[in-house]
Amino acid sequence: MSMNYEFIPLLPLVSFLILGLFGHWIKNSAHLVAVPAVLVSWLLSLLVFFDVANGHQTSFPLYTWLTSGMLDIHIGFSIDRLTAVMLLLVTTVSSLVHIYTIGYMRGDPGYARFFSYIALFTFSMLMLVMADNLLQLFVFWEAVGLCSYLLIGHWYDRPTACAAATKAFIVNRVGDFGFMLGLLLVWYSFGSLDYQEMFPRAHESAGDVMNVLGPFGGTWDVSVLTLICLLLFTGAIGKSAQVPLHVWLPDAMEGPTPISALIHAATMVTAGVFMVARLAPLYNLSPTAMTVVAITGGATMVVGATIALTQTDIKRVVAYSTVSQLGYMIMACGLGAYASGMYHLLTHGAFKALLFLGCGSVIIALHHEQDMQRMGGLKDKLPVTYWTFVIGSLALAGFPLTSGFFSKDDLLISAWSAGPLGQFLTILGLVTALMTAFYSFRLVFVTFWGPSHVDPHHAGHIHESPKTMTLPLIILAMLSIATGYLGIPEFLGPMFDTHPGGAAHEGGVGISIMAVATAMGLIGIAGAYYVYVLHPTLPDRFARQWQSLYRASLNKWYVDEAYDRVIVRPTFYAATELWKRVDVNVVDGAVNGVARAIAWGGWLLRLMQSGQAQHYALGMALGVVVLVTMFLFL
């Protein structure tokens, strides 16, 4: 079956161009352009998915982007199972978010602009997952970062939004710095950036080492592949908000909620996971890099969850939960369980988008209130939002028979079978699962149950969101369950040489882990019920009792403050001092000094030109004396 793959990204691109150029004429009809385009993209992706499932994989170039000497880069597509899954995820969530936006952003002065940005994002993300070489991946990797920047700063008259946008871009740039160097090292070592050519050559040169201290006169041989994998992973740390570059993601919640769902939960932030899975043949060759990846993921998983426990902004709770869940996925990849990581990525995409859009529905109903302490008792007023939110939270908590249950268990079982490190991380993962269930149901109970703390101003006219918003919620709620039954691990399994979980699935270990994970989820939910519904005074008592811990979690372990003190402020201070002291005084001072020295020399010489004959006569006489003296005595 011949496919027109080009149209999948092309349609969102066209819709971006139309809305970008003519947006101020189209204004409030922008969705008439954007929604059909992305829906057709979705249909085509669905076709591709079935096509690939039938065993049809392909890869072909579109055009030559750049040639120079040995460098030869083209833009092209590579369609395989991994791509097909990502295509489906991106276009599905994007379509639903497009529809949701019609209701959420209605009346916003930037309505058309917003649609043009999400169309551009959809295009970039599709090109990213369809890339057949590393440079194309990088180009669109940064392009999705740009979209994220623009969308976080959508409400540009809010200073916090602008600061968050800048922060997101710069933090990602720090990661991309490593990505760029990794990319160059790939080209240098393997002579190509095409996946097809990179991987076989990587196999051939698996044993190569490089002396990284060579330029400084030392000796420290490091495997080239390890270096490549670690550098590229730096990019993933930035994009997928892993410790220590996770700080941008929670701030990114300043953007409109549909964006938090699409970009900062379901698709863009998963690009790092996708990249590691895509480059699995490289990572598999470097156990050191894999260990680093797994530990980074594990650390992120725990850190994200501990912070989510105490946040009171509903979007931030969900954002930190995203950080934590991304940690799970990265950890799985680091342990070689790529298929499990991707599986969790997919189910997470569904239920996390649902949770964010649910938050959005609550926020709109309460006139842009995001503090959960000023909510409560909303479950009867927002029934659709409430029930879909509960389904999303159940999936996040890993409640049996939801998609999160299947993917998280699959992930943990695979992790367990990956050796001692895997077993340690599995235990951490189980503890985190407890926290996850606790904070997600804390969110549900505080927001929807109990007495109302809503501003009495708005309390009277809270009503359910329009159909354009509830319909995506309902569809995502169904997907949050259904994605667990699609057999994604089996579909993706052949992509990656082995599926380490395979053996353990059958054994007793698998069942025990599943049982423990489920128990953790149920205990977490029960704990949240006990604390927030039965004994609402307990949280304050806990907070007082463990004040320092509580404060550390509330203040996100002070990472932002540390960066501000150690990096941001010293940099600006150094820049200003360097400018004033060195550039103005020393470098430019030397230039002006030379000019002044010449002027002073001229002034000195001018003294001799007094214009008075007796001065000149005196000079001559002195000259004669000097000459005679020299003649007589030397």
Next chain:
Amino acid sequence: MTSSFPWLSLILVLFVALDFVLFYVFWEAMLIPMYLLIGVWGGPNRLYAAIKFFLYTLAGSVLLLVAILVLYFYGGHTFDILALSQGTYPASLQMWLFLAFFAAFAVKVPMFPFHTWLPDAHVEAPTAGSVILASILLKMGTYGFLRFSLPMLPDASLSFTPLMVALSIIAIIYGAYMALAQVDLKKLIAYSSVSHMGFVTLGLFVLNQQGIEGAVLQMVNHGITTGGLFLCVGIIYERTHSRLIADNVGLATPMPQYATLLVIFALSSLGLPGTNSFVGEFLVLVGTFLWSKVATALASLGIILAATYLLWMIQRVVFGVPSPHHLPKLSDLNQRELATLVPLVVLVFWIGLYPNPLVSRMHQSVTNTIASMSRAKVAPTASPSAEETTESLLVGSREPLTAQGSSR
């Protein structure tokens, strides 16, 4: 001001001249219109800036004249640039000639630490002057390195490579740091020029095809992008009569078109993929990587810093709430302004998305330059090690070992 513009077309002669005297005459002639543009139509401190610009660049050029005369006598009594490029000169002489060329070209580029005339000149120059200065005048220096230093003085170029690379990297990082500290839009962009031109000299002196092609492309890109940025500053200066960031805030609300274009130029300037500068910087980094990995890592730091100073500028200028004091004056772009900016935007994306037609046209001349560098013209007095280095350049032993057959 228009009377100065015919003079500026003189620069075309400079870039096509194949006669050294002709080149030198127009090299110096360029100073006159620029001097007048700054000195007559400039800002409050225009005389200082104009004289500084004139004397500084003139001082460097004097040594260029001496070098040209020396080449005349050593190179067979001719001023023909092509003939001189074929000539062979003793290694020690090459060193002196290189330094003389360097004095002229490095001031013009400007390379660190000869850059301080640039912020002054930019700040005082009228918009048109700034655009010409940044987009064209600075390229005279890098063009000089490419046209004269590399082919005529290959041994000296090789020996000076570490120094040139070091100065380029200092320029990239130092210029970016300076830009970070600025409160004046024009100074910010002027220092960013220092940083960006650092990429050009870096690419030239890593002496390989990717580096040199990247450098040439980056010369073009810098002309487009920085020209666009200076035009944008000029447009806002016409409205608010201030170049200070603090006076021009929140422009997105009253001037959406302006804000869009300014953001596009800023993104191009910070090397976002899909825009022109990414292609140039990427090629330069590829070239540098073949020369030294540490140098590449340091140069890449400049890209993080570029994102920082440009986005911070955007955050303050474009976003936020405009001051009510200036609001009535902030009308969006008129047709004349659109007509000047839109072609630049088209170029930004064209080069960014499909650079190959442009870059592939450079292949032949860059190959020739590299070949002419590696021809055996090492004088008998030269040390054998220099010859060896030249040889290794020719063979390309620093190229990736497995790179053969990578094309598809």
